[in-house]
Amino acid sequence: MDKLYESQKLAIWYFAVAIVLFGAQLLFGLVGAIQFVNPDFLFGVLDFSIGRMLHINALVVWLLLGFIGAIYWFLPKEFGREVVGIKLGKLAFFILVAAVTVVVLVYIFIQIGPGDWKTLWFITEGREYIEAPRWADIGIVAVALVVFYNVVATALAAKKITGITGVLIVDLGALFGLYLAGMFYTPNISVDQFYWWWVVHLWVEATWEVLIGVLMAWSLMYLLGSSRKLVETWLYVEVFLVFGTGILGLGHHYFWIGTPEYWLGIGGFFSALEPIPLVAMIIHAIYDAGMHKLRTANRPALFWVFAQAFGNFLGAGVWGFMQTLPQINLYSHGTQMAASHGHLAFFGAYVAANLAVLYIIVGELRMKGITPQKGVKYVLDSKAWRYAYVGMIISIIGMTAALLVAGFEQTLQERAIGGSTWQAYIDAQEHPWFKEAMLWRLGFGVLFFVSYIILIYDLLTIKPKPVKEEEIETELGAVPEKA
Amino acid sequence: MKIGWLEVTVASIFIVIFLTLIFSRGSNWLEPKFWRNAAIFSGVIMTIFLIFLTFDTHRYINMGGINVPEPDVINNKILYVYDDAKGYYVPKIEGQEGFFGKIWSKEEASALIDKGKKTIQSRNCMDCHTLLGNGAYYAPDLTKAWLDPKWEQLIMPVVGKSMKEEAMATWLQNPDKYPTWTRKMPNLRLTPEEAKAVVAYLKYMSAIYTNGFPDHFGVAAK
Numbered sequence: 001m002d003k004l005y006e007s008q009k010l011a012i013w014y015f016a017v018a019i020v021l022f023g024a025q026l027l028f029g030l031v032g033a034i035q036f037v038n039p040d041f042l043f044g045v046l047d048f049s050i051g052r053m054l055h056i057n058a059l060v061v062w063l064l065l066g067f068i069g070a071i072y073w074f075l076p077k078e079f080g081r082e083v084v085g086i087k088l089g090k091l092a093f094f095i096l097v098a099a100v101t102v103v104v105l106v107y108i109f110i111q112i113g114p115g116d117w118k119t120l121w122f123i124t125e126g127r128e129y130i131e132a133p134r135w136a137d138i139g140i141v142a143v144a145l146v147v148f149y150n151v152v153a154t155a156l157a158a159k160k161i162t163g164i165t166g167v168l169i170v171d172l173g174a175l176f177g178l179y180l181a182g183m184f185y186t187p188n189i190s191v192d193q194f195y196w197w198w199v200v201h202l203w204v205e206a207t208w209e210v211l212i213g214v215l216m217a218w219s220l221m222y223l224l225g226s227s228r229k230l231v232e233t234w235l236y237v238e239v240f241l242v243f244g245t246g247i248l249g250l251g252h253h254y255f256w257i258g259t260p261e262y263w264l265g266i267g268g269f270f271s272a273l274e275p276i277p278l279v280a281m282i283i284h285a286i287y288d289a290g291m292h293k294l295r296t297a298n299r300p301a302l303f304w305v306f307a308q309a310f311g312n313f314l315g316a317g318v319w320g321f322m323q324t325l326p327q328i329n330l331y332s333h334g335t336q337m338a339a340s341h342g343h344l345a346f347f348g349a350y351v352a353a354n355l356a357v358l359y360i361i362v363g364e365l366r367m368k369g370i371t372p373q374k375g376v377k378y379v380l381d382s383k384a385w386r387y388a389y390v391g392m393i394i395s396i397i398g399m400t401a402a403l404l405v406a407g408f409e410q411t412l413q414e415r416a417i418g419g420s421t422w423q424a425y426i427d428a429q430e431h432p433w434f435k436e437a438m439l440w441r442l443g444f445g446v447l448f449f450v451s452y453i454i455l456i457y458d459l460l461t462i463k464p465k466p467v468k469e470e471e472i473e474t475e476l477g478a479v480p481e482k483a
Numbered sequence: 484m485k486i487g488w489l490e491v492t493v494a495s496i497f498i499v500i501f502l503t504l505i506f507s508r509g510s511n512w513l514e515p516k517f518w519r520n521a522a523i524f525s526g527v528i529m530t531i532f533l534i535f536l537t538f539d540t541h542r543y544i545n546m547g548g549i550n551v552p553e554p555d556v557i558n559n560k561i562l563y564v565y566d567d568a569k570g571y572y573v574p575k576i577e578g579q580e581g582f583f584g585k586i587w588s589k590e591e592a593s594a595l596i597d598k599g600k601k602t603i604q605s606r607n608c609m610d611c612h613t614l615l616g617n618g619a620y621y622a623p624d625l626t627k628a629w630l631d632p633k634w635e636q637l638i639m640p641v642v643g644k645s646m647k648e649e650a651m652a653t654w655l656q657n658p659d660k661y662p663t664w665t666r667k668m669p670n671l672r673l674t675p676e677e678a679k680a681v682v683a684y685l686k687y688m689s690a691i692y693t694n695g696f697p698d699h700f701g702v703a704a705k
């Protein structure tokens with residue numbers, strides 16, 4: 001077995017930090033879930049707003065770290081050479097980790113500041129998901145530029161471009177570029193939210209979606225030995241559908257923020273079509289797996305690929321579709337319906353994708369040190385990954401279902417009947433359906449955390465096991481078909 | 484010029500398909516080249532449409548634009564009324580009533596709104612509340628909070644102020660002292676100036692034309 005590229009070592013660091021932040025995300029989520037049940041919990045110490053900010057910022061950051069790690073893992077294999085500028089890449093990693101640490105400490109210990117520029121530059125920008133203060137934004141952009149440079153310079157040095165890497169480069173440029181749209185201040189809240197959605201929506205429903213298309217394309221090649229031509233053609237189909245529906249689908253956030261009425265039609269129409277590419281992705285995964293009769297050497301990774309395909313379709317496609325027509329969204333907007341959808345979508349689309357890649361990495365790493373014998377093949381397998389897998393899926397579905405009940409109750413009681421006032425809000429929150437739902441969510445949240453612990457245990461202990469030759473088609477760590 | 488959603492929708496899709504077919508002449512629809520072209524043209528054409536719509540949208544969302552008022556709207560009386568033709572509620576901006584007992588000049592009002600927005604961001608309001616329906620779901624939506632009947636019904640008597648602006652500012656500085664139910668708002672250490680600016684921002688936000696969201700605010704269903 002070959003030695004690891006430096007780029008792949010960097011990938012491991014990225015994933016290590018990502019997985020730790022995943023745990024932090026869950027703990028802060030639990031704080032928020034407890035506060036819904038008992039509002040006095042940590043009141044005045046770690047108020048809901050602070051815990052929630054940490055919950056979703058940790059989410060966004062760890063998913064991005066995982067994506068970057070995945071790129072550093074697959075890239076040298078794709079080009080058959082070390083990544084260009086890897087020293088710079090490592091430096092950027094340490095800067096990023098240091099910056100994230102400082103931001104988190106400031107969030108926890110300083111929390112808020114006076115209403116002036118200093119606060120926006122050094123404490124918080126107070127804009128959901130992208131609260132990170134301005135200095136950190138600039139750091140993030142600098143790191144993003146280094147990652148982008150690594151990818152492009154490696155392609156140039158290898159003097160070749162594959163379909164997958166072509167899509168990757170264009171997509172990364174757009175993904176990082178969009179972050180700039182979230183980096184300015186305006187006193188006008190309509191303009192503020194207009195561009196805020198360029199980051200939030202055009203990330204998760206366009207550029208991230210294409211990025212996981214790339215990562216899943218690579219994963220299917222490694223896990224099942226799928227043919228490159230097939231995988232790349234599907235990737236183009238997915239990009240066509242994702243960009244074709246997702247870019248103007250942005251309009252589903254422009255119904256009620258001061259924007260013109262034509263967005264109701266444009267946003268409603270295009271976003272209603274957004275599930276189509278997600279169906280295409282499922283077909284792709286199932287077709288490839290069927291073609292190869294599931295004979296993979298890496299079971300946990302393949303199962304996370306399936307969870308990804310179905311979770312993305314259900315969480316983003318179905319749960320998003322539910323509330324995307326303006327006639328429905330008028331009442332469901334800004335209720336737990338969005339939280340229900342947000343949880344299943346982020347988990348299905350992006351958490352599952354990162355875990356699939358992580359298991360691919362672990363599978364290959366653990367093969368080192370094993371001297372292959374003739375007639376014996378190895379499969380990465382254990383009991384623990386199954387518990388973590390089933391546990392996480394059950395608990396995310398449980399949380400999603402509880403929030404759906406809460407959200408629907410809110411939609412009807414607070415918005416449709418109550419007219420959305422302060423008192424209507426309180427009445428809806430005090431309704432037994434809502435309160436029960438919050439208990440269920442907390443319970444499933446705890447189960448999610450337990451599953452996370454099992455996942456960590458498994459990642460540290462899972463080992464390749466010898467099996468008879470004919471049962472599997474791929475090898476852990478083997479390089480698939482070249483371009 | 485008024486843009487129609489159907490024209491935009493049909494035109495964008497048509498152009499993507501048209502260009503894809505033109506540039507893929509001679510290649511079969513099962514070939515990678517065909518789909519590569521489709522991917523490129525859908526990305527490029529939809530982005531061009533988005534940029535074009537963004538320019539047009541700014542005519543509505545700039546301050547003083549078609550849907551978003553100037554900061555000095557805080558001097559006016561603001562109502563939320565049913566529009567028969569539209570079939571939904573719209574803000575109605577009436578004559579001057581003043582704000583904190585005075586009429587604010589354009590410059591004063593702009594400075595106040597700017598302060599209000601920075602204060603709202605610096606205290607992470609959006610991580611408990613929704614503003615224009617976006618944010619977190621731990622506390623009430625603030626889109627039309629200025630028009631909320633609770634200020635008159637409960638807050639003014641409780642904090643002992645007869646002017647709504649003053650009652651709001653007082654409450655915002657001591658929300659933990661005057662809880663309205665089991666879930667209290669934390670004390671965010673707003674200064675009196677900041678509290679005033681936040682109240683101004685809430686009044687300003689309630690005058691934004693939001694295509695009918697939230698429906699029948701402050702009027703329970705019949």
Ligand code: HEM
Nearest residue numbers: 204271274316320321323324333334338342345346349618
């Ligand atoms: C993986 C992809 C997706 C992710 C991760 C995702 C995530 C989210 C999140 C977190 C929110 C809440 C935003 C906030 O905090 O205000 C949201 C809102 C929304 N999403 Fe998605 N989403 C995805 C795809 C989709 C798709 C495909 C659709 C439509 C078919 C959709 C429709 C919506 C709608 C309509 C809202 C607004 C809810 C409201 O009015 O409050 N989403 N999404």
Ligand code: HEM
Nearest residue numbers: 026029030032033338339342343346347445448619620621
């Ligand atoms: C231990 C498990 C978890 C618990 C207890 C939990 C709890 C929470 C709570 C209390 C909120 C605030 C909702 C509100 O404003 O009312 C929230 C928001 C959110 N959480 Fe979680 N969470 C958990 C796991 C996750 C996971 C695994 C993901 C992603 C994969 C996730 C993604 C999100 C997102 C995107 C939001 C923002 C939703 C929106 O604004 O619509 N959470 N979570």
Ligand SMILES: [Fe+2]
Nearest residue numbers: 201205250252
């Ligand atoms: Fe969206």
